[in-house]
Amino acid sequence: MTIVPAKRAHLPALAALMSASPLLRRYGVTAPRARESLREAFGNGDTLLIAVDGATVSLAWVIATNALDRSAYLRLLLVAPGQRSRGVGAALLSDAERRASTAGSRHMILLVTTTNRRARAFYVSRGYRYVGALPGFARPRFSEALYVKSMQRS
Numbered sequence: 001m002t003i004v005p006a007k008r009a010h011l012p013a014l015a016a017l018m019s020a021s022p023l024l025r026r027y028g029v030t031a032p033r034a035r036e037s038l039r040e041a042f043g044n045g046d047t048l049l050i051a052v053d054g055a056t057v058s059l060a061w062v063i064a065t066n067a068l069d070r071s072a073y074l075r076l077l078l079v080a081p082g083q084r085s086r087g088v089g090a091a092l093l094s095d096a097e098r099r100a101s102t103a104g105s106r107h108m109i110l111l112v113t114t115t116n117r118r119a120r121a122f123y124v125s126r127g128y129r130y131v132g133a134l135p136g137f138a139r140p141r142f143s144e145a146l147y148v149k150s151m152q153r154s
Helices: 008-020 022-026 031-044 088-102 117-125
Strands: 002-005 047-053 056-064 071-078 107-113 129-135 143-150
Touching (some): 002 088, 008 031, 008 056, 008 071, 031 047, 031 056, 047 088, 056 088, 088 107, 107 117, 117 129, 117 143
Parallel strands (some): 071 107
Antiparallel strands (some): 002 047, 047 056, 056 071, 107 143, 129 143
16 A cells, blocks of 8 residues: 555546445535545645555545644545555554644644544544534534644644
8 A cells, every 4th residue: 555645647536435435425425526526625735645555545635724723624534445444544644644744734623423433433543632513514414523633743
């Protein structure tokens, strides 16, 4: 497995990964919507990191911001089904945190659907602190949990 910045050539594989996710489908993500979101991410200069293992890709998507004391926002960490529980998500997250810290972010923030216990436990195990619930924040029918991790500058 290799972690590299995503390129526009990866867009079809990333859109397929996103639109195949049962969780993202619940949020209304389709292949066309995923492609459009990813195009915007490239245009905005967001950090898109991919873990490549053969033809399989996984994704970490980070948006830099000066809000909330220079926090970076982990918009999405999505590991391909065949790569789960193999350290891919941890490696992507670690790389994303390192890059955000190097770029000047003091914190990483993220939202997790409150019913996604596995993801919530994963983030806590990686040093994230639960801040609170945000019912209806991302979508009216869903409740999100806000997490934050303060990072030492590299």
